[in-house]
Amino acid sequence: MLLEDVSDGQNVKDNLLLQQYPSSLSLMLYQDAFEVVSPLGPGKTKHKILAVYMTLGEILPHNRSSVDAMQIVSLCREADFKTFGHNKVFASLIADLKDLEETGFLAADGNMIKAVLIAFLGGNLGSHCVGGFTENFSCSKHFCRYCLVDREGFIKNPLALCPKRTADNYKDSIEILSTTDQSVVNGIKCNSVFNSLKDFHVCSGLPPCLGHAHDLYEGVVSGDLSLYIDTLVQVEKHFTYNELNRAVAKFKHIGSDALSKPCEVKTGQRLAGSAAQNQCLLRLLPLYIGEKIKDPVDNEVWQLCLKLRDIVELVCAPQISHNDIAYLKIMIEEYIYLRHSMFPDKALKPKHHYLPHYPELILHFGPLIHLWTLRFKSKHSYFKQCSRKVHNFVNLCKTLAERHQLLQSYLLAGQTFPPTIQIIGEANDYRHHLYNSATQDAVTKANVSNHNMLDVSAVVYKGTKYVKGHVVVVDHTDESTEFGKIVVILVNDSKLYFVLELHQSVRLIDLGLYCLHCPTDRSLCVNVDSLMDHYPIPLYNMADLFVVSLHHSVSS
Incomplete structure (x- = not known):
């Protein structure tokens, strides 16, 4: 489900x-x-x-x-x-x-x-x-609005389970406030x-604050990723800050990545970028400096960085299964334990405490990306x-x-919502005989009518922009993931179809990327609504290999 x-x-x-x-x-x-x-x-x-x-x-x-x-x-x-x-x-x-x-x-x-x-x-x-609730996160004894964890217990055991906040124990705290001279009871200061x-x-x-400078991208990611980069640079000497910043500056970002190009990473400082920039840096870090990491599979700091990346992909998934939620819980517990044990001198913050709550919060609120606060801030x-x-x-x-x-x-006075399909690129009539045999066969097998069909170079469908050359996930299992490269975009009777060049892939566990094989002999014409995941992913070239970095996890 x-x-x-x-x-x-x-x-x-x-x-x-x-x-x-x-x-x-x-x-x-x-x-x-x-x-x-x-x-x-x-x-x-x-x-x-x-x-x-x-x-x-x-x-x-x-x-x-x-x-x-x-x-x-x-x-x-x-x-x-x-x-x-x-x-x-x-x-x-x-x-x-x-x-x-x-x-x-x-x-x-x-x-x-x-x-x-x-x-x-x-x-x-x-x-x-x-x-x-109390608004002092740095000094207050109880800083969590989801459970009754106290600061001393969190410092000793970051994974300790504490009673959840409920309407009943909230009411009990309010009664104590009203009958005593205490200003704060269990982290509650007023009803x-x-x-x-x-x-x-x-x-x-x-709900948790997934987007802005509180929990995830400008919170845990900003602080921990800068810590890992600093360790890889200053302690383990894999690369330098100049090399990293030069790699980011010279990298040819594609699609939405070009709009959120990471800012300069400075020595010993938290990441200064926005949530979108920090997300881009975390996703594409293996492409920037992955080849410079010596023994990446055995490097604990690098693997911790990839684990954080996997957690973010699961948390930001627009749809998620119960199995993936259970897996996310295990991943977060492992991450908090390793982060605490590997960097004991770098104390965990209250933002880290919110992470173990995420699996339960997803079950409670649904996929957290649909409660994304950055759109409201816009x-x-x-x-x-x-x-x-x-x-x-x-x-x-x-x-x-x-x-x-x-x-x-x-x-x-006009349309309440924008049209589902918006053609933003060049549009030409689709003439079946002018395309190669693979495209013709794919369109014929899909039983798509050629009447009034347009071949467009770019289109916005339900708020998402698609262009030729991006890839989408066609099939995903625990064993393999199949991608489709968009070669033709067809619009017909308010419906959107892609002709895809199919690619099998191999997951590069040392980099957290998917490497695409040479295209198969198969092409596929699909309605965009039938795709396993709708998000278009840029295709990058790394050492003559075509690789993709997922924007979020895909549930099968």
Whole structure:
């Protein structure tokens, strides 16, 4: 069984309102603060805004990731939020959510539709603020919002199992807070106003921050990968920082990799790149300097780096099986143990503690990539641009909200979502007789009508860009993976087909890459929806070998 979206997680399946009223909507909120002026200028923090956005779990994932589909719920100056507190700032939002839970709204067909909050996304700091948890991760005794681990126990045994946070023990902590003079009990400093909702509780409704500078790419990956690179350079002398940076600069990045080219890696410092840049560096590191690693199979630091890479591939998979979740749990436990034992002088951080929670969180929320926070952060750019153009900071939140709603009115006057297929490259009529015999046979066997069919050089399908020359996964088992190189892209009657040049592959365990064999004699014409994995992967040349680095794990 595969988990493919948030609706497959136990969080949605166990929701009482959604069970009782299947037509109800699943609300997903996101909150974050952002600067509208230069963070280095004199006006920093003065106009900082706390934004709350909303999307629906019923929207397909590729449409949900579009910023135009994200609706604004509220804008508030962060200074006002700190002055008046949660209860007053979120009072109207809580009232609306309760009304949607209990009464609902009248739909166009005359039926009453209810809605329920299933997840409140945000960074670690923001999520702890919303949940009433302590926001001091460096000093507080209890720093986890998922379990009752304490700092001393985590330092002694990073893999120690601790009781999960539940609505009951959360309530017990609140009662102790109200009857004693303690300011924090079990990492809880106040009762969250969102716990007043009937079918939501912060102990089960705050997903991990997968994207931004908190858990993964700008957290564990940024800190640990820089540590491994520093060890390979300074201690084991496999290469130098200049060689690594020169290799990155000269490497011919293709496709989406070219948009997230890693930044310079500096001596003894954390990776300074964005989440996308750190992801690219981790994925392509074997291509940059893999050939310089002496005895890569026996090198413990290099193998630890590849293990981190495998974990990231599994965590970021858009669909994942229960077997892969069990495997992810084992991988994370091995990784934490090795990281702790190999670098005892480099203490593990609270971000490392969140990793062992990921398998259970995937079962609870569904694939975590569908709760990716970076897409919500992209929504900030509209308000930042708007604030710089209006040149007026009087009642700025009202101005931005009105401008945004006018834009939404304009967008909703047309198509709610972008078309499924968007041809962005050169398009020509498909003339069957002009193609080689392999392509002709593949199209004929696929029983695809040639009427009004176009051969295009590039296309965007459900938000993903495909170009000729990229490869896709055709078949995947524990023993082998078969790739298909896109040689022809065909569009016919709102359907997208690829003619693929099939390649068997061999996994290079010392590099974590897949090496493609010479093409087989077979070509295949497939509908894009029938592919095992839809993501297009750039094909790279390494020492006269064609290799690919997976963007995420593929579940069979």
